[in-house]
Amino acid sequence: MPKPLTTRISTKGQVILPKVVRTRRGWDAGMxxxxxxxxQGVVLRPAPRFSATTTDQVFGVLKAKGPARxxxxxxxxxxxxxxxxxxxxx
Numbered sequence: 115m116p117k118p119l120t121t122r123i124s125t126k127g128q129v130i131l132p133k134v135v136r137t138r139r140g141w142d143a144g145m146x147x148x149x150x151x152x153x154q155g156v157v158l159r160p161a162p163r164f165s166a167t168t169t170d171q172v173f174g175v176l177k178a179k180g181p182a183r184x185x186x187x188x189x190x191x192x193x194x195x196x197x198x199x200x201x202x203x204x
Contacts, residue, residue: 131158 119132131141139160141147146161183191 119135121130121132123129136142141160147158148161150157150159
């Protein structure tokens with residue numbers, strides 16, 4: 115079993131996370147973390163990059179030009195783009 119890592123709380127309330135943990139998690143200086151207090155202790159996790167939205171805030175934001183497309187036309191467009199992208203990777 116690996117030896118537990120320890121750190122100290124500074125007089126300013128700052129905690130230094132061990133480099134091995136920061137590296138493994140991909141956490142760089144300035145990264146925002148969510149601090150959650152649980153009955154087991156404190157949990158740190160990356161803060162969301164964007165605020166939560168509802169479907170009402172998102173639907174219809176991008177205005178389409180021309181007539182509405184059918185599901186079949188949309189499926190064909192997605193398939194064509196996937197094939198084009200896959201071929202470009204060759």
